[in-house]
Amino acid sequence: MYNLKIIVPLIIMSYFIGNISPSVIIGRKIKNIDIRQHGSGNAGTTNVMRVLGKKVGITVFLMDLLKGVIPACIGLYFGGVELGFLCGIATVIGHIFPLMLKFKGGKGVATSLGVGLVIAPAHALIGLLIFAIIVIRTKYISLGSIIGTLTFPILQIFTTNNMNIVIISVILGMLVTYSHRENIKRLINGTENKVGDPKK
Structure with a gap:
């Protein structure tokens, strides 16, 4: 039996951890800018690399990655794999739709x-490897991100007997795909930026 007194606070905490945006914080500290008002307008690694350089972009990537690791580990410790995954997905939701940053x-x-x-x-x-292969071959980071992320739920479907984990992983894949909806439109139209394209 799940203890809601533990689950609910952990999920809420995880969501607000997701609200912490290294790209926004570092952009303000280094250049006194809101990264969401420059480049593509996205508070993510790719845009940070384009606007602030590769070193800053890698730093943001590692901090965002750690932001997913910590809540998942906490949930895993207190409630097992399912709670770990729920805390993780709450963090991703907080990252994509941060209340403290007006959901941007x-x-x-x-x-x-x-x-x-x-x-x-x-x-x-495996998903990370597929991401790298696609980016190397096509030069589209967005395409690699989408397919690499969707690899995870696909593998879960074929290897996991726990239906709750499968459902959560599918939701995670759908969330990340939805966050790339504008990229998908540009990919279809042939206007998506490639690695090495001039800053826009």
Whole structure:
């Protein structure tokens, strides 16, 4: 039996951890800018790399990844894999739709990877490998992000007997895909930026 006195506070806490945006914080500290008003307008690694450089982008990526790892580990400790995953997905929701930033956040890729590395590290690493292959071949980070992230729930469907985990992983994949809806439109129209394109 799940203890709601533990589950509800942990999920709420996880959501607000997701609200913490390294890209916004670092952008303000380094350049005194709101990263969401520059480049693509997204508070994520790719836009930070374009606007503030690769070193800052990598720092943001690692911090966003850790932001997924910590709540998932806490949930895992207090309630097992399902609670770990629920806390992780709450963090991703908080990252994509942050209340403290007027619901204008990032796309959740790095944070989702952090959650995946806690819940099913082998599957997460396979997704990361597929991401890398797609980006190298197509130069589209968004396409690699979408397919790499969707790899995780697909692997869960074929390897996991726990239907709750399957459902949660599918929701996670749908969330990240939804956050890339504008990228998907540009991919279809042939106007999506590639790696190495001039800053826009």
